[in-house]
Amino acid sequence: MGRGDLTNANWVRLEPHLPASGQRGGRWNDHHKVINGILFRVRTGIPWRDLPERFGSWKTIYERHRRWSAEGTWDRILRALQADADLACRIDWSMVGVDSTSSRAHQHAAGAR
Numbered sequence: 001m002g003r004g005d006l007t008n009a010n011w012v013r014l015e016p017h018l019p020a021s022g023q024r025g026g027r028w029n030d031h032h033k034v035i036n037g038i039l040f041r042v043r044t045g046i047p048w049r050d051l052p053e054r055f056g057s058w059k060t061i062y063e064r065h066r067r068w069s070a071e072g073t074w075d076r077i078l079r080a081l082q083a084d085a086d087l088a089c090r091i092d093w094s095m096v097g098v099d100s101t102s103s104r105a106h107q108h109a110a111g112a113r
Helices: 008-017 031-044 058-071 073-087
Strands: none
Touching: 008 031, 008 073, 031 058, 058 073
Protein backbone atom coordinates (compact mmCIF):
# COMPACT_ATOMS: atom_id res chain seq x y z
CA MET A 1 0.00 0.00 0.00
CA GLY A 2 1.35 3.40 -0.98
CA ARG A 3 1.58 6.36 1.37
CA GLY A 4 -1.54 8.07 0.02
CA ASP A 5 -3.60 4.95 -0.74
CA LEU A 6 -6.94 4.28 0.90
CA THR A 7 -6.63 2.42 4.18
CA ASN A 8 -8.81 -0.59 4.88
CA ALA A 9 -10.93 1.56 7.21
CA ASN A 10 -11.38 4.18 4.45
CA TRP A 11 -12.32 1.46 1.99
CA VAL A 12 -14.95 -0.03 4.32
CA ARG A 13 -16.67 3.38 4.47
CA LEU A 14 -16.37 4.06 0.74
CA GLU A 15 -17.19 0.70 -0.86
CA PRO A 16 -20.96 0.59 -0.19
CA HIS A 17 -21.41 3.87 -2.09
CA LEU A 18 -19.61 2.81 -5.28
CA PRO A 19 -21.44 1.77 -8.46
CA ALA A 20 -21.69 -1.94 -9.13
CA SER A 21 -18.83 -3.26 -11.25
CA GLY A 22 -19.30 -4.40 -14.81
CA GLN A 23 -22.42 -2.47 -15.75
CA ARG A 24 -21.00 -1.51 -19.15
CA GLY A 25 -20.55 -4.95 -20.67
CA GLY A 26 -17.20 -6.19 -19.44
CA ARG A 27 -15.73 -6.89 -16.06
CA TRP A 28 -14.36 -3.72 -14.50
CA ASN A 29 -10.95 -3.46 -12.92
CA ASP A 30 -10.99 -3.41 -9.15
CA HIS A 31 -12.48 -0.13 -7.88
CA HIS A 32 -9.98 -0.06 -5.01
CA LYS A 33 -6.92 -0.03 -7.28
CA VAL A 34 -8.48 2.44 -9.73
CA ILE A 35 -9.52 4.90 -7.01
CA ASN A 36 -6.03 4.72 -5.51
CA GLY A 37 -4.69 5.59 -8.99
CA ILE A 38 -7.08 8.55 -9.26
CA LEU A 39 -6.07 9.77 -5.80
CA PHE A 40 -2.38 9.42 -6.70
CA ARG A 41 -2.85 11.49 -9.84
CA VAL A 42 -4.86 14.19 -8.04
CA ARG A 43 -2.35 14.32 -5.17
CA THR A 44 0.76 14.53 -7.36
CA GLY A 45 -0.58 16.40 -10.39
CA ILE A 46 1.23 14.13 -12.85
CA PRO A 47 -0.16 13.50 -16.35
CA TRP A 48 -2.51 10.51 -16.57
CA ARG A 49 -0.05 8.66 -18.82
CA ASP A 50 2.64 8.84 -16.12
CA LEU A 51 0.67 6.90 -13.49
CA PRO A 52 2.73 4.07 -11.98
CA GLU A 53 1.92 0.64 -13.38
CA ARG A 54 0.86 -0.65 -9.95
CA PHE A 55 -2.51 1.08 -10.50
CA GLY A 56 -3.13 -0.62 -13.83
CA SER A 57 -3.73 1.00 -17.20
CA TRP A 58 -3.68 4.80 -17.05
CA LYS A 59 -6.44 4.87 -19.65
CA THR A 60 -8.75 2.75 -17.49
CA ILE A 61 -8.17 5.05 -14.53
CA TYR A 62 -8.70 8.18 -16.63
CA GLU A 63 -11.88 6.82 -18.23
CA ARG A 64 -13.39 5.77 -14.89
CA HIS A 65 -12.65 9.19 -13.40
CA ARG A 66 -14.05 10.99 -16.44
CA ARG A 67 -17.18 8.82 -16.58
CA TRP A 68 -17.89 9.14 -12.87
CA SER A 69 -17.38 12.91 -13.04
CA ALA A 70 -19.80 13.25 -15.97
CA GLU A 71 -22.44 11.01 -14.38
CA GLY A 72 -22.30 12.75 -11.00
CA THR A 73 -20.99 9.64 -9.23
CA TRP A 74 -18.33 11.54 -7.30
CA ASP A 75 -20.94 14.04 -6.06
CA ARG A 76 -23.23 11.21 -4.91
CA ILE A 77 -20.33 9.49 -3.12
CA LEU A 78 -19.38 12.73 -1.36
CA ARG A 79 -22.95 13.38 -0.20
CA ALA A 80 -23.33 9.80 1.03
CA LEU A 81 -20.03 9.86 2.94
CA GLN A 82 -20.89 13.22 4.49
CA ALA A 83 -24.30 11.89 5.57
CA ASP A 84 -22.68 8.80 7.11
CA ALA A 85 -20.12 10.92 8.94
CA ASP A 86 -22.80 13.33 10.13
CA LEU A 87 -24.93 10.47 11.52
CA ALA A 88 -21.87 9.15 13.37
CA CYS A 89 -21.17 12.67 14.75
CA ARG A 90 -17.79 12.80 13.01
CA ILE A 91 -18.47 16.23 11.47
CA ASP A 92 -18.46 19.45 13.45
CA TRP A 93 -20.43 21.74 11.13
CA SER A 94 -19.53 24.78 13.28
CA MET A 95 -15.95 24.38 12.04
CA VAL A 96 -16.92 24.56 8.36
CA GLY A 97 -16.70 27.92 6.66
CA VAL A 98 -15.36 29.82 3.72
CA ASP A 99 -13.65 33.16 4.11
CA SER A 100 -13.95 35.02 0.83
CA THR A 101 -11.19 37.44 1.80
CA SER A 102 -8.66 34.67 1.15
CA SER A 103 -10.21 33.55 -2.14
CA ARG A 104 -8.38 34.86 -5.16
CA ALA A 105 -9.54 34.78 -8.72
CA HIS A 106 -7.69 35.36 -11.94
CA GLN A 107 -8.36 38.76 -13.53
CA HIS A 108 -10.30 37.11 -16.33
CA ALA A 109 -12.70 35.59 -13.80
CA ALA A 110 -13.78 39.12 -12.89
CA GLY A 111 -14.58 40.02 -16.50
CA ALA A 112 -11.32 41.87 -17.28
CA ARG A 113 -10.20 41.96 -20.90
